[in-house]
Amino acid sequence: MHLDVQDLKSFYYRSALGRAAQRAVRGQVCALWPEAKGQTVLGFGFAVPLLRPYLDQARRVIGLMPGPQGVMRWPVGLPNVSVLCDETLWPVDTGVVDKLVLMHGLETSTDPDTLLQEAYRTLGPGGRALFIVPNRAGLWSRSDATPFGFGRPYSLSQLERLLRDHGFSIEHHAAALFQPPSKRRFWLKTAPAWERIGQSLPMALAGGVLIVEASKQVPAPRRPGLGERVKRPLGVLEGLGLPEPSRKS
Secondary structure, rough: OOOOOHHHHHHHHHHHHHHHHHHHHHHHHHOOOOOOOOOOEEEEEOOHHHHHHHHHHHOOOEEEEEEOOOOOOOOOOOOEEEEEEOEEEEOOOOOOOOEEEEEEEEEEHHHHHHHHHHHHHHHHEEEEEEEEEEEEEOHHHHOOOOOOOOOOOEEEEHHHHHHHOOOOOEEEEEEEOOOOOOOOOOHHHHHHHHHHHHOOOOOHHHHOOOEEEEEOOOOOOOOOOOOOOOOOOOOEEEEEEEOOOOOOO
């Protein structure tokens, strides 16, 4: 079940808790990907709050939003880069994306297998993707007061296994949103401290969201011809008897 784009917009841009969540997750994204100079950056789901740091440096930034969710114009005050699309049929050429961010896309998808196939298709050689999903063991997935309380949450092992099954190679993982999903002033004011403390915790005690960086794993091409080297090549004269001198009559 996809959330409505207006609800997502209200949370991330009009609520104090949403702005704190945006800063925390975007901080981890920027730590993993500090730059994208001359690259094509694509976001799917509702990933646009995380893409703003790349607007000035990337060659192209695209924000894809699935049809059941709806689309909004983004960014404000600049040329629009948001596109409404089918969640399993992206209007993007094969192999052109350098960096891909999925947030509020995988856990709410009705067809995650085909969605991941589309993500794999659009990534170019050496392309990287960040998959951001609710942590099954975290507090945020248990509260319907935030967008991370909807859809299917994942454990780290579940997410990594799913990505490997679809041809991705796991590079790094991280977590964010260690503060409780509360609108109380105390928790909002101390949110940066909770994020710093949380980064030193084991992944088993991870925060509200899991972030897995994966790369596109391209299978080695097969060479035409015989699959195995012939260990004992057949001699040209093998099987023939040795020549004998002719007898004089």
